[in-house]
Amino acid sequence: MTEAELIDVAREAVVVTLVVSAPSLLTALAVGLLISIFQTLTQIQEQTLTFVPKLMLVFASLVLFLPFILGQLTEFWKHTMDRVISGGG
Structure with a gap:
């Protein structure tokens, strides 16, 4: 992977973490x-x-959104592994 691809993966990781x-x-x-x-009133x-x-x-x-969270993390992991295995892109 090139430096630009690593930066792109890091950017995606930050976005996924926020989401x-x-x-x-x-x-x-x-x-x-x-x-x-309530305390003020x-x-x-x-x-x-x-x-x-x-x-x-x-x-x-967390329990309610667990399927969403796992879906996002799984998709990010698959996308990242596809990039590593295919050598970028």
Whole structure:
């Protein structure tokens, strides 16, 4: 593989990493925002209140999006191995 092909594979790896991590990160962001709004409205400032719901919903999103995540990773792996075996392109 040439240097340009390696850079292209690295770029694809970064994109796949962002796409695969997006569901759990967006879930954590949304849950954190909703709990922060709830805490602001009720003036409850308990730090542990955010931990359990966020943990449970992020885990649930991982379970829900697992087929998508595995599909993306498998497709990236196949594409990368095809490039290595065929010698590029």
